Amino acid sequence: MDIVAIIGGTGVYDPAIMENAEEQVVSTRYGDTRIMVGYYKGRPIAFMPRHGGDHSVPPHLINYRANIEALYKLGAKRIIATAAVGSLNFEYKPGSIVVVDQFIDFTKSRIPTFFEGDERGVIHVDMTEPYCPELRQVLFAAASTTDTGVFNRGTYICTEGPRFETAAEIKMFKIMGGDVVGMTTVPEVVLARELGICYSTVAMVTNYAAGISPGKLTHDEVVACMQANLVRLRETITRAIEQIPSQPGCECGQVPAGIRVK
Ligand code: HPA
Numbered sequence: 001m002d003i004v005a006i007i008g009g010t011g012v013y014d015p016a017i018m019e020n021a022e023e024q025v026v027s028t029r030y031g032d033t034r035i036m037v038g039y040y041k042g043r044p045i046a047f048m049p050r051h052g053g054d055h056s057v058p059p060h061l062i063n064y065r066a067n068i069e070a071l072y073k074l075g076a077k078r079i080i081a082t083a084a085v086g087s088l089n090f091e092y093k094p095g096s097i098v099v100v101d102q103f104i105d106f107t108k109s110r111i112p113t114f115f116e117g118d119e120r121g122v123i124h125v126d127m128t129e130p131y132c133p134e135l136r137q138v139l140f141a142a143a144s145t146t147d148t149g150v151f152n153r154g155t156y157i158c159t160e161g162p163r164f165e166t167a168a169e170i171k172m173f174k175i176m177g178g179d180v181v182g183m184t185t186v187p188e189v190v191l192a193r194e195l196g197i198c199y200s201t202v203a204m205v206t207n208y209a210a211g212i213s214p215g216k217l218t219h220d221e222v223v224a225c226m227q228a229n230l231v232r233l234r235e236t237i238t239r240a241i242e243q244i245p246s247q248p249g250c251e252c253g254q255v256p257a258g259i260r261v262k
Contacts (some may be wrong), residue, residue: 001039002077004241005046007067010055010084010219015047017238021124031063032097034069040241046074046103050081056259059161059183060109067190069114070238075176078135078198078244080237084222085156085180086164086209088173094225096149097236098180098203099140104173105186108160114194121196130189132198134250135240142239146232154179156203158186164232167211176236193228196255198248200253202236204229207235215242226234 006015015021018038026033036047048067051057071079085098092098105112115123140152157173159165162182165173173181185201192199206225207213226233 001244002045002243003007003046003075004073004078004080005035005071005076006237007050008047008049008186009082010051011223011230011231012082012233013049013053013055013217018045018047021047023143024074026073027224028066028069029075030066033063033066035070035074037074037123040238041141043241044053045241046071046076049206053166060107062184063189064110064191065114065238068188068195070185072195072197076197076204077248078132079192079200080139080238080240081199082134082233083156083182083201083203084226085182085207086203086207086217087180087215088157088170088209088212089154091181092151092154092179093149093204094205095165095229096205097143097146097232098151098205099136099143100152100185100203101129101153101182102155103130103185103189104155104157104176104178106157106159107186108155110187112190114191124192125190127190127193130193132250132252134248135244137198138243139200139236139240142243143236145239146235150179152182154187154203156201157181159217163198164217170209173209179203189219193252194255198250198252202233204233232262
């Protein structure tokens with residue numbers, strides 16, 4: 001059976017749901033990545049904390065290409081990513097879960113492709129619907145069983161970080177149609193699509209964004225909200241894993257003909 005991988009964002013560092021967990025080191029041309037592999041109810045799963053187990057890697061320095069290529073090499077066909085986000089949308093209160101459906105990219109220094117014109121060539125991947133519709137639907141249904149305050153769409157503004165935004169930036173992002181803001185979905189979602197892996201982000205709203213929130217933002221407040229909602233997030237993921245069809249019914253795997261990472 002195909003592997004379902006979980007990329008844990010801020011506050012999600014531990015593969016507690018995993019049975020028979022063992023660590024594997026997967027080598028890629030971008031570096032080595034440590035991944036926990038095991039099972040959940042007989043289904044093979046993998047877990048990777050995006051910022052390292054101790055939140056020591058800031059968003060702009062994450063080795064996104066090593067992480068996604070390592071999951072590909074391991075045989076992951078689906079990736080569920082968790083993300084802490086700030087909210088620009090008064091409907092999406094802290095504690096809400098948003099299964100985002102679009103992103104707007106405001107990153108600056110990240111290499112967003114595996115295809116740099118070397119022997120892998122150049123590709124221009126379609127991003128009309130960046131997140132896997134099938135995974136999103138499964139995650140939304142799973143999250144909806146845990147509580148209210150679950151939304152099946154939202155535009156994720158991805159900033160470079162590691163700083164939080166200015167109040168003026170948030171005002172601009174809101175005019176553009178942003179619903180939530182975070183620092184990590186790009187290039188993760190793009191790289192997954194380049195390799196034909198289904199990818200979906202479960203965003204946990206931890207705070208109102210800068211200028212909307214009455215006070216200054218702190219990382220501690222983000223982590224505290226994630227901690228308070230960890231059980232719910234874990235339930236969402238485990239229920240989703242049980243419901244993911246064994247054969248994908250989406251088009252995410254249909255990467256351009258002839259493109260296979262060597
Ligand atoms: N901005 C950017 N990233 C975040 C935020 C935020 O307000 N909250 C959690 N991650």
